[in-house]
Amino acid sequence: MRPRIRGRFAAFPDFELEAYLCEELPAERRAELERAIAADAGLRTYLADRARTRSEFAAAHPLRLELHDARARTTWLSPRRWLFAAGVAAPALVLALFWSNGSFTATPAGTGAPDSAPFARDAIRIKGSGLAAELYVKRGQRVFRPRPDEALKAGDRVRLSVEAARSGYLSLLARDERGAVSVYYDRLPVQAGRFTAPDSLLLDASPGDELWLVIVASEPRPADQYAHAFAAGHIPDATHVLLTLHKEKP
């Protein structure tokens, strides 16, 4: 691609005009631009109009940082919230009917919030590796299960919920984009069936996605023993699930 596209004010790209208006343009360029302003009526008019709208903008549209929290506090009133609740309730009802008939569940099972998730220890059989895991996120007062590609925000509280075919010991390790591994849970005893981790994890503002490795092992093997291989990009030979935690980019 050749640089053959002309800006509206040829000698000064749009970014420099914005920088000038924001008083960020370096002195030398500023002097050149001011000479051009004196000579070019179109540029003069454009910048004068912009200066006027700039001064009016903040007063007309004040910054409302508190909106975010307020939105979270009132989401239970919104129709979307009720649709979400109906969406959660319907499959939960179907699953409850299955359980009551002695049928089995497939992974992922149960879509209720962790605190209200049904617990059917004896009836659980899980396809595949015998382990399913999912995340619940609490943002403000709202609890939801993120879409696979949904970016989470700093300040979100994340809670892990697993469904295991057999009892064992749960370890949760996270690897960030630099390859650093953190251990969040180490040999937590879990019974077969659905289990929700006791604490939620608070996301900080550190950038980059994380890969979470959820292991339920039959032996109480220390999580540190998995960490080295995981840091090197290897997946340990144990019953596991991998989850990618997409984080909002600043």
Place this chain on the structure above:
Amino acid sequence: MNIEGWYQRYGESVYRRCYRLCRDRSQALDLTQEVFLRAHRYRDSYRGEASPLAWLFRLSDRCFFDSIRKPPPVALDEVLAFVEAEREGVEREFGDCDLVLRLLARSPDDVRAIVLHRYFDELDLETIAERLGLNERTVRRKLQRFLEHAEKLARGAR
């Protein structure tokens, strides 16, 4: 960082950027609020490598593309005409960036940053390279990749 002070100083520029991206005044106002929320939330990650304006513009671009759930449609003939004109170096005015934007919704992050600098900030390749800490050849190559991707998209869908 005094976020209120930043808003007084850069709010309108960010709004204008958002409006150029989404072409909807109400959405642009929402995006502007979101940009400053993110700036406030991630203030510790701003270390002054870029000017505040450049950083806020980058947040604006991300907020906009994050808000797109489904890439908007593109007309295939329009894409092919654009690609050919670019290859032949036909001189055009900046400003008609709508097609570029629709194509960008399908492009990776690194290409996006370069193309936005080129078409929205109207920067030349040398300045883009300097701003992103890349060499000029890489910038040229990624712009080329953007065109190839657009062409592939158009021809593949035919």
